[in-house]
Amino acid sequence: MSMPALRLVRLHLASRRAGPAVGAIACVALVLVLPIPRSGGALGAMVPLVVAMGAAAVVGAATGSPIGEVERVTGRHLPVLRILTVVLLFAAATVLFAAAAVGRAPTGGTLALIRACAGLTGMTLLTAVVAGPHRCWTLPLAYTILCGRALERSWASLWFWPIRTAHDPTAATVAAALLLAGLLAIAARAAPGGRS
Amino acid sequence: MNVETRGLTRSFRRRQAVAGVDLRIGPGVYGLLGPNGAGKTSLLRVLATVIPPSAGDLRLLGRDPAGHAERREIRRRLGYLPQDLGYYSGFTVVEFVEYIALLKDMPRARVPRAVASAVEDVGLGNRARSKLRTLSGGMLRRVGIAQAIVNEPELLLLDEPTAGLDPEQRVQFRTLMRRMGERATVIVSTHLVEDVGAACDQVGLMSDGRLVFTGTPAELSARGAGTGIGDAPLERGYSAVLAETRT
Numbered sequence: 001m002s003m004p005a006l007r008l009v010r011l012h013l014a015s016r017r018a019g020p021a022v023g024a025i026a027c028v029a030l031v032l033v034l035p036i037p038r039s040g041g042a043l044g045a046m047v048p049l050v051v052a053m054g055a056a057a058v059v060g061a062a063t064g065s066p067i068g069e070v071e072r073v074t075g076r077h078l079p080v081l082r083i084l085t086v087v088l089l090f091a092a093a094t095v096l097f098a099a100a101a102v103g104r105a106p107t108g109g110t111l112a113l114i115r116a117c118a119g120l121t122g123m124t125l126l127t128a129v130v131a132g133p134h135r136c137w138t139l140p141l142a143y144t145i146l147c148g149r150a151l152e153r154s155w156a157s158l159w160f161w162p163i164r165t166a167h168d169p170t171a172a173t174v175a176a177a178l179l180l181a182g183l184l185a186i187a188a189r190a191a192p193g194g195r196s
Numbered sequence: 197m198n199v200e201t202r203g204l205t206r207s208f209r210r211r212q213a214v215a216g217v218d219l220r221i222g223p224g225v226y227g228l229l230g231p232n233g234a235g236k237t238s239l240l241r242v243l244a245t246v247i248p249p250s251a252g253d254l255r256l257l258g259r260d261p262a263g264h265a266e267r268r269e270i271r272r273r274l275g276y277l278p279q280d281l282g283y284y285s286g287f288t289v290v291e292f293v294e295y296i297a298l299l300k301d302m303p304r305a306r307v308p309r310a311v312a313s314a315v316e317d318v319g320l321g322n323r324a325r326s327k328l329r330t331l332s333g334g335m336l337r338r339v340g341i342a343q344a345i346v347n348e349p350e351l352l353l354l355d356e357p358t359a360g361l362d363p364e365q366r367v368q369f370r371t372l373m374r375r376m377g378e379r380a381t382v383i384v385s386t387h388l389v390e391d392v393g394a395a396c397d398q399v400g401l402m403s404d405g406r407l408v409f410t411g412t413p414a415e416l417s418a419r420g421a422g423t424g425i426g427d428a429p430l431e432r433g434y435s436a437v438l439a440e441t442r443t
Contacts, residue, residue, distance in 0.1 A: 008298040011291060015284040068282035069246050070343060073271050074299035 012081040013088070021062045022092045028054035029093070032100040032113075046148050048106040049162055052116035053144045055093040057137035059086055060124025063186050064133030079187035086125065086183060093117055112166035119162060119175030120144070125182025129189055197222050198351050198381035199243060203252035206238050213238035215405035216252065225377035227392035227413070228385040229434060230402035236385040237279055239402070240355050243383065244276040257350055272301050275349030279356050281340040285329035289320055289339055292328060296343040314346040317372055319365065334360040341369070345376065352382045358391055370395040389430040393417075401437055408441045 013019075031051050062085060065071055071078065094114050101110040120140045128136035150160040158164075161171035199221040206214040214235045228236050241247050242254065245261045257273055259266040283292060293311045302310060315324050318338035323331065328339065337360045344352060354373075358366045366388075373395045376382050386392060392399050393413045401409035401416065409416060413430060420432030423439075 008295070011287075011295040011298070014286060014291075015295065017284075017286075066282050066284045068280075069241070069244070069278045070276060070282065070296065070340075071299065073244050073246055073274060073276055074296065075272050075301040076268055077299055077301070 008077060009081065009084060013085060015066060016062045016064075016085050018062060018085060018089065021058050021089055022096075024058045025055045025089070025093045026096050028058065029096040029100045032097070032106050033103045044107045045151050045163065048108055048113040049116055049144055049147055051097075051106070052113055052162070053120050053137075053140050055097075055117050056120035056124045056140055059089045059093065059121050060128045060136030060140075061133050062086075062089055063125060063128050063136070082186045083183050086121070086186065090118065090121055090179075093121075108163075109166040112162075115166070115172055115175045116162040119178040122175070122178030122180070122182035125186050126178075129185045197255075198257055199383070200255040201252060204239075204242065204249050204254055205251040206235075206242050206247065207250040208238075212250075212405050214242065214249075217402075217405075217407045219400070219407070219410075221381055221383065221398070223377065223379060223381055224397040225373050225382045225384065225395050227396035227399040228383060228402065229387075229389065229392060229399060231438065234402040235405040236402055237355055238405075240276075240353050240383065240385055241278075243351075244274065244278075244353050245271060246276075246278075270351075272347070273350045275344035275347060275352040277340045277344040277354045277357055281336065283328050283336070283339070285327065287328050288325050289315055289328065289331070289342070290324045292339060293342050293346050297346045300347045302347055310346050310348070314342040317345065318342045319368060332360075334362060334365060337361060338365070341372075345372075348380075350380050352376055352380055354382070354384045356386060357384060358386060358388060366391065389426075389428065389434055393428070393430045401434065403438055403441050406441075409437045 028051055031047065063082060097113050097117065098110055106113050123140045123143065124136040127139040131138065147160050147163050151163050156164065158170060158174065161174040164171040197220050199219055201217055201219040204214055204217040204219070205212060217239060228239070230236050242249050243256065245267055248262070254261060256270045259270050261267045261270050287295065290311055293314055294307060297307050297311055315321055318341050320335065320338055320342065323335065328336065331339065337357065341354070341357055344354065358369055361369060370391060373382055373384065377397065384391070384396065396413055399411065399413050399416055400407050409419070416433040416437065417429035418433065420426065420429060420434070420436040423432065423436045425435040426432040
């Protein structure tokens with residue numbers, strides 16, 4: 001990557017408050033190492049899901065542009081920069097989750113946690129495009145609550161892919177498809193209402 | 197012609213914010229006047245390719261902005277200051293202007309000098325390293341002007357650029373507009389008729405989404421001779437034309 005491109009990426013990440021966003025994801029990941037009882041119950045299984053949802057909400061919120069129209073009417077770089085921001089923040093979440101899992105493995109395993117984070121990130125991005133980055137957490141939160149209900153009742157439908165076993169290929173495919181759809185959506189269209 | 201529109205219309209639900217506007221504007225400074233809600237901002241947003249027209253023909257810099265590749269080329273050569281400038285408050289003045297310059301695909305070697313020149317042109321050389329959060333409203337407006345001119349645009353669209361500027365800064369800004377207008381098309385939306393009188397070669401007056409007058413500032417002043425409300429000839433012309441359209 002050339003120097004101007006690196007400079008552009010650095011300035012774009014700064015405008016999206018990527019540094020504080022990574023800090024927020026680290027705080028969310030800390031929940032994984034808290035001494036919360038997780039002996040097989042629905043509550044224990046919900047903790048990683050809530051953590052994944054929290055990290056996804058942070059990534060979704062970071063798609064909001066404080067600059068707005070001035071930025072939107074520039075050249076070809078913006079869609080790529082939007083995707084790059086999400087990918088970098090998601091990568092940071094993955095690393096932080098893996099680091100937290102070293103201390104105490106999450107219920108269901110780290111893979112299931114990262115899978116849930118990927119799919120829920122896609123969901124937050126889609127919500128951000130439709131409802132704005134400030135409301136990007138609404139749909140994933142509602143879905144997470146629904147998944148909690150499914151955990152309690154041991155529902156195993158594909159509609160509740162985050163609570164399926166870590167090595168379920170269909171659940172992984174759904175999560176990847178959601179993330180891809182979210183990335184394409186934010187590349188094609190800026191999230192509305194992201195002005196500071 | 198850098199801006200050509202025919203029957204340009206932009207609707208928001210059932211309301212026509214811009215209703216069949218015909219424009220042919222070449223290099224120079226074009227002032228866009230009109231009361232609140234006349235459609236000036238909507239027209240500028242269409243010309244800035246922020247929103248597409250609902251109907252009518254539009255060509256900018258000889259290109260059709262409906263096409264993806266042509267729109268990209270127009271945007272590279274466009275400068276735009278919206279009514280409400282969004283910004284990241286942690287940027288310095290230079291970082292903000294540089295960010296927009298890099299987004300506009302300016303050649304690498306030109307960026308530092310172009311940024312410094314734009315910041316100097318708006319009189320912010322001594323605040324170049326200041327964070328945007330520390331600047332006053334008038335200074336932020338000047339930062340907005342700097343980002344709009346950094347790529348030496350061929351089409352410069354300014355929505356209320358002098359809002360918040362003190363009289364001395366407004367005089368400096370008019371000089372800058374006239375200089376830009378020597379080689380580019382500058383369209384300025386404003387409520388301040390004295391800005392139009394001092395800096396614009398042509399003026400358009402909008403009312404209810406329609407362009408109800410086009411001509412020189414002198415021609416607009418002449419429309420108010422002996423009639424109209426206002427302290428200056430241009431104000432009298434402005435109010436006389438608006439009164440005619442309302443009757």
